[in-house]
Amino acid sequence: MPDLLIELFSEEIPARMQKRAGEDLKKLVTDGLVEAGLTYASAGAFATPRRLALSVEGLLARSPDLREERKGPKVGAPDQAIEGFCRGAGVARDALQVRDDKKGQVYFAVIDRPGRPAAEIVAEVLEKTIRTFPWPKSMRWGAGSLRWVRPLHSILCILSDEAGAETVPLEVDGITAGNMTKGHRFMAPAAFSVSSFDDYRAKLRRAFVLLDPEERANHIWTDATNAAFAQGLELVEDAGLLAEVAGLVEWPVVLMGEIGADFLDLPPEVLQTSMKEHQKFFSVKNPKTGRIERFVTVANRETADNGATVLAGNQKVLAARLSDAKFFWENDLRIAKGDKMAPWVAQLENVTFHAKLGSQAARIARIAALSGEIAPMVGADAALAVEAAKVAKADLSSEMVYEFPELQGLMGRYYADAAGLPAEVAAACQEHYSPLGPSDDVPSAPVSVTVALADKLDTLTGFWAIDEKPTGSKDPYALRRAALGVIRLVLGNGVRVNIASQLQSDFHLHLSGVRYDVKETFVSNEEWWPGDFDEPELKRGAVEKQDFIVFTNSVESIVFNFDGLSDRFISKRQEVIEGRKADPHYDDYDQYNELVDEIRLRANSIWSPEAKTQNHIQAASLSLATDLLAFFHDRLKVHLRDEGVRHDVIDACLAMPGNDDLVLLVKRAEALTAFLGTEDGTNLLQGFKRANNILTQAEEKDSVEYSFGAEPKLAEDASETALFAALDAEAPQIAAAMKAEDFAAAMSALARLRAPIDAFFEAVQVNSDNAVIRRNRLNLLSRIRTLCLGVADLTKIEG
Amino acid sequence: MAVEKPKSFQEIILRLQAYWAARGCAVMQPYDMEVGAGTFHPATTLRALGSKSWAAAYVQPSRRPTDGRYGENPNRLQHYYQYQVLIKPSPPDLQALYLGSLEAIGIDMEMHDIRFVEDDWESPTLGAWGLGWEVWCDGMEVSQFTYFQQVGGHDCTPVSGELTYGLERLAMYVLGIDHVMEMPYNDPQAPIALSYGDVFRQTEEEYSRWNFDVANTEMLLKHFEEAEAECEAILAQAHDDPKTGKRIVMAHPAYDQCIKASHIFNLLDARGVISVTERQAYIGRVRALAKQCADAFVQTEAGGYAPSAA
Known part of the structure; x- marks a missing residue:
């Protein structure tokens, strides 16, 4: 059984793509081989900056012979049918066999598909793989048309067994496959031939190339930790950086250098980020001081001076980089201390958050207003929360965050501390972004929680208002994450808030602001709607206009009905543009002008500051809030399901009033889950269902609702009397427990009804012949139903 | 094997000119207009288009008004030089040719760590993009290396290979200078030795003021x-x-x-x-x-x- 070795040798492959490319190569080739009948024992893929390699062991030397039998027409069928069958099967007519079938004699074609040699199949599969390789970004080069991640230089493709190795004949766009490769670009550039995977790997190692990325990473990690340890220091772990660096070198050489004393006072996060982002250096920490004092860089070669020149160069570059960072830090500190970050906040007026949602400053104003509203519900000091919200994003204007966006929040905290702002405010600068992911910690400081909630609610309501909701796998504004963030903040901190009404008021804020902006640009800016215009001007405005129309459309579709007017306008305008292109004397503007007039007319009528508009906004806010609440409920379901809560339990609780108070909702769900886990719980559920079924059927039949007036004195049976007594005894208990939101107590009270209900059904026929008795019993069942449904919608529970 | 070290900024430019001339490039002169980068020279932007072969190399003075620092910053200038090479179609040995140019200006491949680090190039103003790398020498970016895929919205067929060297930065590294203004412009042994600062400090000041406050x-x-x-x-x-x-x-x-x-x-x-x-x-x-x-x-x-x- 031969082994297959493939190497695709190219110019430097981006580090971030190598791992995936190795996996893709393995999958595409092995899938292709198996599909063609070539099974194999094992396969392994490898990548370095300059090569993708695949080793497949224990491959079949030939694909197996296959024989297929195909049933054809009956003997005596028209010639045409028989000829057609022969053509389809690819056999001659005289090769057909005649066999007995249930209905008589039938033609059979026996098609032999002889196996093919592995080399032939490998060549086909590899060529197809190369031509269709799924690089995230690929390119052409020279005068060719082949696409690869960077220019592909050579293809090595051999099949080897005990007898020796054969090169698979293959050519792709002028590159002929062979058995040759090259070593390290600088340390061993000569070409050499290989005869098997083991030979390949060993020769590469002698030519200063470690083929296996994991081996390179291990090598880097071991050498770097040892170098640090020898100085009494420790390497800061960074798996992402390690993988990246392992993808930048074929022959890793670890070098450790010092960070100039001038820079040691920079925040450790700044040092670490600057070194990692710009230079791909690892940080080395002094465990005694917690400071980052050295760096580790990984060179791609050995040198005669043991890396002294390389290290000196790297150190120099780092010094220049850190001078920049230090310059930013000192400038930022000056502004932070000077006027408590006020100039930064002012600058955010010129920074767009989203074209349709205004500036960062406008966004911050909304978040601050919202923080003031939310603070009491979280138990935070409202004044502090508003102060925190106002400066929480100030660091976006700082030079450091401009340079390193990933330090947003953290720098805010440093600068707020430097500005002498209260510790709660400084903490909120950093923590209001949390939680970022499902495993990220949820802040618990009330001011941080308040601003974090306000920030996320503003984002959600904002994007909802402009109709930028997540669809399918697309969620460019991370709205699912924001909603889950709200859920976790609320549940983690037991925040009692009726989200629906809160959302409604947030939407009101958004839509009122939006309305104003639209009116300003839409109605007052006459030049956007020229009756006559020259083409360059139209082109120039086109982008903005397009954007604008989409914008108004989304607001309109919610607030007002524009009947697709904007769409009609856009297509008409396109027609005019094309008309003008085709004919310089084009003058068919009538319809275009009519549309413009109509839009202007409507805009003027709609945006008059009348109470009518307010009502529209009110209605729109309500419908948006309802829609967004449903989104929250979907996210909550996912969240609770992950926590092990049954979906029917969630549905039973979602159906209850107050379902926009997530804390209450979850409390109820937890109690119900526990309750259904007990024997009393499951039996009561059966009792409830039986009562509910009988009742529903009777109500349908009689077209009345049995809900009131069960009389104990009409009880005929002892069990019936006992049920009355039990209901009378438990109802006040349940009511009291519900009032105290003690769902567990309410449910144990319900559980105590189980025995009387069971006994009642055991002894009594509800649908008695006596109509008075029957009605009384149905009304009695209705008391059970009302009590149960007051706790949770048990009709939603399965089983 | 190692090439003698150059002594001045201009010597590095002269060696690059000689190197690329010897490799068959038409050595062109700077374009006589203010541009932000060597790419804007029509010898690159326009010649990267269409089917005709092309090979050119040139120095291009480049202006980035926002980078002005009144001549005080050791690395930042509002006016600086780029060295630009454009060859169409990109030859298969372009990487080797490029490395040869580094050797020509005195970078000894045996002592330094040269790396090709992913850097996709895009010019929103030119409607152009390409794939390639920034080239690192001991952790410092010394060049941009790009295979043009599109210019002005047109697919490039054939594809051009473009090399851009930031001359001041590269020269400072090769000459071992920490502040650009201290870099020898001509031979330090010349009767009238001039530093980069002698030539450009004053203009950096003048343009910084004009760019930021007066224009x-x-x-x-x-x-x-x-x-x-x-x-x-x-x-x-x-x-x-x-x-x-x-x-x-x-x-x-x-x-x-x-x-x-x-x-x-x-x-x-x-x-x-x-x-x-x-x-x-x-x-x-x-x-x-x-x-x-x-x-x-x-x-x-x-x-x-x-x-x-x-």
């Missing part, structure tokens, strides 16, 4: 509009010249106006009068011009236009 923004805005209008007016002309009766597509004069608009935009940006939202719109306007110029260039002979095919 007349109203006038610049007007110039921008004019350059844009002229570019479009030029391109709107019929291809056949009524006077000579020849087919003369004026791609280059139009492209000059595009370059002008681009530089004026940079000046306005440095003056801080362009808001974030406007920025995108301005870039879009310049890109629209660049695209129209590219459309026009492929209608010229140098752009591969063949009359018989018309």
